[in-house]
Amino acid sequence: MGENKKVSRRKFLVRGAVGTAGVLAVGTYLFRNPIRRQILAYANSADSPYMGSGVEPLLWFELTSANKIRLYSPKVEMGQGTFTGMAQLAADELEVPIAMIKVVHAPSITGNIDSFATGGSTSIASLWMPLRELAATMREMILAAAVENLGVPKSDLKIKNGVIKVNGEQITFAELAEKISEWPEVDTPELKKISDYKIIGKSVPRVDLDDKVFGAPIFGMDVDIPNMVYGAVVRPEHIGATFITADVSKAQNMPGVLKIVEEEDFVGVIAKSFIEAENAKHAIKVTWDAPTNLQLADIENKMKVGNGKPTIIQKNGAEISDPEVQMEFTTPIGAHAQIEPNGVVANVTEEGATLYLSTQVVAITQKEVAKRLELDTEKVNIVPTFLGGGFGRRLHTPHAMQAAVMSKAVGKPVKYFFSRKEEFQHDMFRPPTHHVLKANLTDDGNIAHLQHDFSSGDVAIDSALLPSALNSFLGADVGAIRGGFCQYLNIPKIRTTSWHVELPFATSWWRSLGLLANTFAWESFMDVLAEKAGKNPVDFRLAHIQNDKSGERLCNVIKTAAEKAGYQDTVINGKAMGFAASTDAGTPCAQVVELSIVENQIKIHKVTCVLDPGLAVNPDQVRAQCEGAIIMGISASVFEKMTVKDGQLNPTIYGPYQMALLKHAPKEIEVILLQGRETPGPVGEPPLGPIGAAIANAVYRITNKRLTSMPFQEALQNM
Amino acid sequence: MTINFTLNGSAETVTLSDDMTPLLWVIRDILGQKGTKFGCGKAACGACTIHVNGEAVRSCSYPIKFAEGKKVVTIEGLGTLDNPHPVQQAWVEKVVPQCGYCQPGFMMATAALLEKIPNPTDEDIDKNIINICRCGTYYRMRKAIQRAAEIKANELIETSKTS
Numbered sequence: 001m002g003e004n005k006k007v008s009r010r011k012f013l014v015r016g017a018v019g020t021a022g023v024l025a026v027g028t029y030l031f032r033n034p035i036r037r038q039i040l041a042y043a044n045s046a047d048s049p050y051m052g053s054g055v056e057p058l059l060w061f062e063l064t065s066a067n068k069i070r071l072y073s074p075k076v077e078m079g080q081g082t083f084t085g086m087a088q089l090a091a092d093e094l095e096v097p098i099a100m101i102k103v104v105h106a107p108s109i110t111g112n113i114d115s116f117a118t119g120g121s122t123s124i125a126s127l128w129m130p131l132r133e134l135a136a137t138m139r140e141m142i143l144a145a146a147v148e149n150l151g152v153p154k155s156d157l158k159i160k161n162g163v164i165k166v167n168g169e170q171i172t173f174a175e176l177a178e179k180i181s182e183w184p185e186v187d188t189p190e191l192k193k194i195s196d197y198k199i200i201g202k203s204v205p206r207v208d209l210d211d212k213v214f215g216a217p218i219f220g221m222d223v224d225i226p227n228m229v230y231g232a233v234v235r236p237e238h239i240g241a242t243f244i245t246a247d248v249s250k251a252q253n254m255p256g257v258l259k260i261v262e263e264e265d266f267v268g269v270i271a272k273s274f275i276e277a278e279n280a281k282h283a284i285k286v287t288w289d290a291p292t293n294l295q296l297a298d299i300e301n302k303m304k305v306g307n308g309k310p311t312i313i314q315k316n317g318a319e320i321s322d323p324e325v326q327m328e329f330t331t332p333i334g335a336h337a338q339i340e341p342n343g344v345v346a347n348v349t350e351e352g353a354t355l356y357l358s359t360q361v362v363a364i365t366q367k368e369v370a371k372r373l374e375l376d377t378e379k380v381n382i383v384p385t386f387l388g389g390g391f392g393r394r395l396h397t398p399h400a401m402q403a404a405v406m407s408k409a410v411g412k413p414v415k416y417f418f419s420r421k422e423e424f425q426h427d428m429f430r431p432p433t434h435h436v437l438k439a440n441l442t443d444d445g446n447i448a449h450l451q452h453d454f455s456s457g458d459v460a461i462d463s464a465l466l467p468s469a470l471n472s473f474l475g476a477d478v479g480a481i482r483g484g485f486c487q488y489l490n491i492p493k494i495r496t497t498s499w500h501v502e503l504p505f506a507t508s509w510w511r512s513l514g515l516l517a518n519t520f521a522w523e524s525f526m527d528v529l530a531e532k533a534g535k536n537p538v539d540f541r542l543a544h545i546q547n548d549k550s551g552e553r554l555c556n557v558i559k560t561a562a563e564k565a566g567y568q569d570t571v572i573n574g575k576a577m578g579f580a581a582s583t584d585a586g587t588p589c590a591q592v593v594e595l596s597i598v599e600n601q602i603k604i605h606k607v608t609c610v611l612d613p614g615l616a617v618n619p620d621q622v623r624a625q626c627e628g629a630i631i632m633g634i635s636a637s638v639f640e641k642m643t644v645k646d647g648q649l650n651p652t653i654y655g656p657y658q659m660a661l662l663k664h665a666p667k668e669i670e671v672i673l674l675q676g677r678e679t680p681g682p683v684g685e686p687p688l689g690p691i692g693a694a695i696a697n698a699v700y701r702i703t704n705k706r707l708t709s710m711p712f713q714e715a716l717q718n719m
Numbered sequence: 720m721t722i723n724f725t726l727n728g729s730a731e732t733v734t735l736s737d738d739m740t741p742l743l744w745v746i747r748d749i750l751g752q753k754g755t756k757f758g759c760g761k762a763a764c765g766a767c768t769i770h771v772n773g774e775a776v777r778s779c780s781y782p783i784k785f786a787e788g789k790k791v792v793t794i795e796g797l798g799t800l801d802n803p804h805p806v807q808q809a810w811v812e813k814v815v816p817q818c819g820y821c822q823p824g825f826m827m828a829t830a831a832l833l834e835k836i837p838n839p840t841d842e843d844i845d846k847n848i849i850n851i852c853r854c855g856t857y858y859r860m861r862k863a864i865q866r867a868a869e870i871k872a873n874e875l876i877e878t879s880k881t882s
C-alpha cells in the first residue's frame with residue numbers, strides 16, 4: 001500500500017483470516033461532529049449524530065466461516081427495532097439477504113460503542129450514513145479481494161444474494177476469506193441510489209422475532225455464568241435519606257450468606273441464591289437520616305411556574321399582561337415501569353472486569369466501573385444484552401458499579417437486580433410539570449399573541465449523559481424543552497419560557513422527555529382558543545402554520561389525519577373525536593382520537609395517527625413504534641401517577657401504579673406514514689406527543705369540561 | 720425437602736431447604752430455563768406466567784411445594800421454531816413483540832385461555848389477558864390472539880380429517 005495513497009474519509013482496519021473461522025473484520029474511525037451541531041441536535045431540531053468512542057479501531061463487521069456476517073451494533077435493542085433497521089441498511093449495500101446478517105450488541109472491547117447512549121429516537125437516523133458507507137466499503141473489499149485471488153477483472157464479478165458470481169461459477173464470502181491472508185484496502189465507494197434499494201423501505205419481519213417468540217435467553221436478567229452467586233443492596237425507603245450505620249450481625253449468619261460488603265455509599269449482601277440474598281438484605285438494620293414530612297402538595301407547590309429559574313426559549317413578543325384567555329395545566333410524576341428490572345452480572349477477576357447488562361449507556365457504565373475499581377477503562381468489558389424495555393430508565397446504571405464491587409469482594413461472579421419495589425422507589429422519574437398559557441386574539445379570530453410558561457424538574461441537566469455543554473440550550477434543560485417550542489410560527493407574537501425547578505428526588509429521561517407534557521398543554525390550549533374564536537380546531541391550527549418546509553410537513557400530517565379519520569367536532573352516538581398535533585425533533589405527527597365515556601370511564605375506540613418520519617426504513621416497525629407510543633401515551637395520560645406521602649414515593653407495585661392493560665388499548669389504530677424528506681428521521685418518541693391532548697380535547701366535547709391535569713381518569717372523577 | 724414434577728415433559732427432582740421458594744426461581748435458577756420472566760414477584764404483571772396442569776399460573780407467587788407431582792409447561796415447552804404452537808405462529812405472523820420481555824407470559828396466558836375458550840370474544844380477551852406490556856403491544860396482541868384461535872380451529876379440522 002503506497003504511503004501517499006489517498007486516505008479515504010474513513011480509515012479501515014483489515015484483518016486476515018483468523019484461525020479457521022475466516023474472519024473479515026471491518027472497523028472504522030468516525031468523525032466527531034462539531035459540538036455546535038450537537039447542541040442543535042439535542043435541542044429540538046436535527047438528528048443526533050452517532051458518536052464513536054474514540055477507541056481505535058472500531059469493529060463493525062465480522063465474516064464467519066458459516067458465511068454469516070456479524071454486525072456489531074453500537075446501539076442497543078430495547079424493542080424499538082434498531083437491529084432490524086441496521087440489518088436492512090447493511091444488507092442492501094452488501095448485496096446479501098437479510099438472513100445472512102446477524103446483528104449483535106457490540107461489547108465495549110470492540111470499541112464500537114456510542115459515547116452518548118441509545119435514546120432520543122436517534123439510532124437509525126444517526127447510523128443512516130455511516131452504516132451504509134461501511135457496508136458498501138466491505139462489499140468493495142470483498143470484490144477487490146476476489147479480483148486479486150481469482151485473477152479476473154472486476155467487470156466479470158458480481159455479488160448477488162450473498163455470493164460472488166464469476167463466469168458462471170460462484171464462491172461464497174467465507175470461501176474467499178479462506179484463500180486470503182490480507183484484505184485489500186479500498187476507498188469508500190459511492191452509495192447506491194435510494195430508489196435502487198431493495199430491502200431498505202420494506203416491512204421485513206423483525207430480526208429478533210424468533211428469539212422473542214420462542215423464549216430465547218437474550219435479556220440481561222437471563223445471563224448465567226458458572227459459579228455465579230447473588231447480590232442485593234440495601235436501599236432507603238425515604239426521599240433524601242442519608243446512610244448513618246448498618247447492623248449486619250443477624251444477616252451475617254443467615255442461610256446461604258457468603259459476604260456482607262460495607263462501602264461508604266452502600267451496603268450489599270452476597271448469598272448463594274437470589275432468595276437468600278433478599279432475605280439477608282431485609283435482615284440488615286440500617287439507620288438512615290430520613291426526612292419524613294415531605295408530601296405531594298409540597299412538590300406541587302414547588303413546581304409552580306415562577307418558582308424556579310426561567311430561560312426564555314422563544315421570543316418575539318413581550319409578556320402578556322392582560323390575557324383574553326388564560327389556562328393552567330399540570331402533569332404528575334411518572335415512572336418508567338419497564339418490565340425487566342434493572343440488573344447486572346459482574347465478573348471481576350485479576351485480569352479485569354466483565355459486566356453483562358441491559359443498559360442504554362455502555363460507555364458511561366464502563367467508565368463508572370473502571371473508576372470505582374481503579375482499573376484502566378480497557379480492562380472493563382461491558383457486554384450489553386437485549387433490554388426488557390428502556391424508555392430512558394437504563395440511562396443510569398450505578399448498580400453495575402455496585403455489582404462489580406461485590407464481585408471483587410467475594411471473588412465470584414455476582415448477579416444482582418432490583419426488586420419491583422426498588423424499581424418504583426428508586427426510579428429516575430419523569431418530572432412533574434406545570435404550564436401557564438395566555439393568549440390574545442385578533443378581531444377576526446386569529447391568535448395575535450401567545451405565551452407559554454412551563455416548569456419541569458431535571459431531565460437532562462446534571463445528567464452524566466451529555467457533556468455539560470450539551471445538556472442545556474441557552475441555559476434551559478434540553479430534555480424539558482422537548483415539545484416546548486410553539487410549532488405555529490405564523491402567530492405574530494410568541495413567548496415561551498422554560499422554568500427549571502430542583503426537586504428533592506431524581507428525575508430524568510422518560511420516553512419523549514418534555515414532549516408528552518408540553519404538547520398536552522399547547523394542544524389543549526389550541527382547542528380552547530379555536531372555540532373562543534368560533535373556528536374548527538383543524539382549520540384553526542392550519543391557519544397558524546408558517547409557509548416553509550417544516551410548516552408544509554406539519555400541514556400535511558394535520559390535513560391527512562383530519563381527512564382519514566373523518567374528523568368532526570360534534571358528538572355522535574356518545575362518541576367524540578379529539579385532535580392534536582406536535583413536532584418533535586423534526587418529525588411532525590397528528591392524531592385523532594375517537595372515544596366515549598362509559599360509566600365515567602374513558603373508553604378509547606380508535607386512534608388515527610399520521611407521522612412524517614421521512615424515509616421509513618421499515619414501515620411496519622415504524623407503525624409498531626406508533627402503536628406502542630400511542631398505548632404508552634394513553635397509559636401515562638389516563639392512568640399513571642406517582643405520589644409522595646410522608647417522605648416516600650408511592651405506589652411501589654403494578655396495579656396500585658395503574659397502567660393501561662389490553663382492555664384499555666384501542667381496537668383500531670390506523671397509522672399513515674408520509675414522507676416529507678428523503679432520509680430517515682426520529683420515530684420512537686414523536687408519536688407520544690399528541691395523544692394526551694387529543695384525548696382531553698375529545699373528553700371536552702362530551703363533558704363540556706376541560707381536563708387540565710393528568711392522569712385524566714382521576715381528573716374526570718374529581719370534575 | 721425434595722419435590723418431583725415434570726418440566727416441559729421431562730421429570731425433575733429438586734431439593735430445597737425452603738419449600739416456599741417460588742417455582743419461578745426453581746425454573747430459572749436451578750433448572751436454567753430462562754424463558755419465564757421475573758417482572759414484579761408479586762403476581763402483579765404476569766411476566767412469569769406458566770402452565771401448571773394446564774392452568775395459567777403466575778410462577779413468582781407459586782411456592783414450589785405445590786408443584787409436587789404436577790405437569791409444568793413454560794414457553795420453551797409450548798412449541799419450537801419447527802413446530803410452533805398456534806399462539807407462537809400467530810405472534811410471528813402479526814410481529815407482536817417489541818422489547819419482548821413480557822411476551823412469554825402473554826403467550827402462556829393466551830394458550831391457556833384458548834384451551835378453555837377456543838373462540839374468545841373481545842370481552843373474553845379483555846377479562847382474561849391482564850398481564851402488563853410496557854411497550855404497548857396490546858393492539859397487535861389482540862389480533863394475534865384472534866389469529867391463534869383461527870389457526871387452532873383449522874388444526875382441529877385438519878386432524879379430524881386425517882384421523
Ligand code: FES
Nearest residue numbers: 758759762765779
Ligand atoms: S413476576 Fe410474576 S406476576 Fe410479575
Ligand code: FES
Nearest residue numbers: 818819852853854
Ligand atoms: S414487548 Fe416490551 S413489555 Fe411487552
